[in-house]
Amino acid sequence: MSGLDSTQLRTLVTVVAEGSFEAAARRLHVTPSAVSQRIKALEESVGQVLVRRQRPCEATEAGRPLLRLAGQLALLEREALTEARGALGGEPGRTRIAVVVNADSLATWFPAVLARLPAEPELCFDLRQDDQDHSAELLRAGTVMAAVTAERDPVQGGRVRPLGAMRYRALAAPPVVDRYFADGLTPATLAAAPVVIFDRKDRLQHRFLRTVTGRDLDPPGHYVPSVPAFSAAIRLGLGWGLVPEQIAEADVAAGNCVDLAPGRVVDVPLYWQHWHLDSRLLTALTAAVCAVAAETLRPVAA
Template identity: 45%
Template sequence: MLDYPALAALAAVIREGSFERGAQALGVTPSAVSQRVRGLEEKLGTVLVQRGQPCVPTELGRTLCSHFDQVRLLEADLDPALKPRLAGNETTPTIRLAVNADSLATWFPDAVTRFVRATGLLLDLTREDEGHTAERLRMGEVLGAVTTDPEPLPGCRAVALGALRYAACASREFVERHFPDGVDPASLTKAPCLRFDHKDRLQARWVRETFDCELQAPTLWVPSTHAFQDFALAGLAWGMQPLLLARDHLAAGRLVELVPGSLLNVRLYWNVVRLHASSLRVLTDAIQAAAREALGRGEKQ
């Protein structure tokens, strides 16, 4: 039988990044947290936390934290009369998810609002590129992820959410300056483009699909969805903008499409662990409802 107070200490250390902050979150002393984690490590005969700034879990430590999170969600389904008999001053269960930045900046807050109002539970959102969120789920760091992978991971189920649509945009002044004779592969090699980070391949994908060539251009790195749009509006570079954010600017002429009507669709899926916890069912319903309104209807896989 696992020592759940020790697991709570382990999870707090990993979540907060240090023994001191983990102890503060649990309302106990750092010494008590250290003893619980060390005792669990001695019992299992292996290291669970790599001490440092911040503290990070080993592979087994990450697995145990994921198990603890799932147990807490199942406990939340117990009859309220039993809850006071559970471990006294535990905090409200928090569900960890991985979500891409453009979803966080557009449709996903509506899903969060629906879920929190319905359950009173909290979410811990990790921002990650949509092509890499599934890895967070595979490693046990999160219980659900918005991803581009249509296949359910082992122990999970996948739900299609719809497509996040992008347009290659820039300010009118930028287009007139860099593409006076129209947009073509040659002019694209000279015009600065935006990239969110090194995982962002949307600009390159659009160029490949539209012009059948590879993108090699001066790059402005902007790891913020809203700043990404602001820099395009300022005429500094072109980039792939979510239509949910850009359409008013396009309608007003503050942004223009490099190739009108040449949109890029990024299909999104909700991948979530198969756990019979009512909170995950409510969360999935909230995400599907928000996505259906913003992205289109999804279908179960």
């Protein structure tokens, strides 16, 4: 750690988290000039540009390892202070746990993880949402300490654990089935029927189309980037889409939707990636994630 100033590292984290030098200054209760001077001094010490001056500010490739280091040091420092103050009967410090989770996990099984952790008033969660194929990028960038991701290879300085698979079923409302799929799932009907897509990172529906037809089809699509609204759009007949089985079962049982291809499912293996760090909270969080995942996700086929 010789040559690296802890105040400068903290400032780097705050600039990236807040998105601008001005917002970081407000958070740190200093002037924007002081923030700029700290970042400039850190960059001169490293010999690299560490922050892209844009809206929002982002860490450069050279800045990412320092961002990760700063986050790890902050976590260990807060845990040590909490333990020391607790031993002396003082007030514990607050600890923020930043995790990125894909939307469907966040809407189904992941909230139960939070309930498994000890009820500590000094513990604050900072949950981010991103597609499972992209969530590890935030861990790689150093802005979160752990991620639920589809990426099985550990990021640099991290550990990975398999969690299981989220299973998706292709659903449509009865009027959509009658209008588009009276002749079954064929390349022609699937190319014509509108599909509901979560966002532009979501490729599950296209993966299903390739599995069923062996072709890359481009049907008309509606983007609905909210899990409740996504499911509601399918129930209301906007189009068909792939729905997590935890949600799909209730819609099929109530007659709101029809399973377009019983037995034809899409399984998405999920992994838990986290910093390789000897942290009490990170260990407890990992144990809770693995326990809930084992109870709710599908085993991954060998």
